[in-house]
Amino acid sequence: SFQRDQLRREEDAKLNFQRYTKEVERQLKDTQHQCNILKQEHTLDQSRIKFLEDGQQEDRQRIKDLEDKQQQDSSRIQDLESSLLEEKKLRAEEKEASDKEKEASEKEKSYMLMRIEEIEDEHIETAGWVSGASFLWREALSSSQTTPECVQAAKKLLNAPGLSLDAATKKFALSDSGMNIVVQRPSVICDMGDSAAHPKHVSREAFKKIISRHAVTANHDRLHAILELVDPVTQST
Numbered sequence: 001s002f003q004r005d006q007l008r009r010e011e012d013a014k015l016n017f018q019r020y021t022k023e024v025e026r027q028l029k030d031t032q033h034q035c036n037i038l039k040q041e042h043t044l045d046q047s048r049i050k051f052l053e054d055g056q057q058e059d060r061q062r063i064k065d066l067e068d069k070q071q072q073d074s075s076r077i078q079d080l081e082s083s084l085l086e087e088k089k090l091r092a093e094e095k096e097a098s099d100k101e102k103e104a105s106e107k108e109k110s111y112m113l114m115r116i117e118e119i120e121d122e123h124i125e126t127a128g129w130v131s132g133a134s135f136l137w138r139e140a141l142s143s144s145q146t147t148p149e150c151v152q153a154a155k156k157l158l159n160a161p162g163l164s165l166d167a168a169t170k171k172f173a174l175s176d177s178g179m180n181i182v183v184q185r186p187s188v189i190c191d192m193g194d195s196a197a198h199p200k201h202v203s204r205e206a207f208k209k210i211i212s213r214h215a216v217t218a219n220h221d222r223l224h225a226i227l228e229l230v231d232p233v234t235q236s237t
Contacts, residue, residue, distance in 0.1 A: 136157060137154070137157060140153045140154065140156070140157050141153055141154065141183055141185070147180055147183060147184065150183035150184075150185070151176070151179045151180060151183055153183075154179060154182070154183050155173060155179070158173050159173075204227065204231055207227050207231065208224075208227070211223045211224060211227070
């Protein structure tokens, strides 16, 4: 009986040990599973931390790029402001110079007008005499036939009582060859002047040379168009 009780106790102890062992193994498995879960979560957290750190680094780079761009924009704005101030300064100087030039031009114009009036006042009597003398000159020479007669009539007119001649005119009146030229009819001098000012024919080449010397090059095409109008090139058939 004692032995049976002893065997039963041993078997119970063995069963209890087995149960305890199984429970410990189960708890170990649960613990291992929890550890795996924690490792996975830790790995996931590390990935998230790295992702956040990478995003933070990118944000820092973007902020730096924006700060650099802002600094460049500030430099450009400063350069533009400096250029604008310089341009305003140049325009102010140009306006001041233009105003001074305009003022000087107005003063010069006013002076010239005053001088013209003075000259007109000083020579009005002489001008009236010249106008009358021109008529007397033509009338005196119209009655003369030969060149010597015209020279005598001209000298008589120049030596009229009360007439005051300047030194150059007196010297010219003493020149027979000079007097011969001015009394000629028709006048060679007048014919030469008319021919020079109003030639009967001017070649196209002469016109082209004149156009080439024209200072305003933008007008060359217009002048050539006028040349074609007044002196067109003859088209061969």
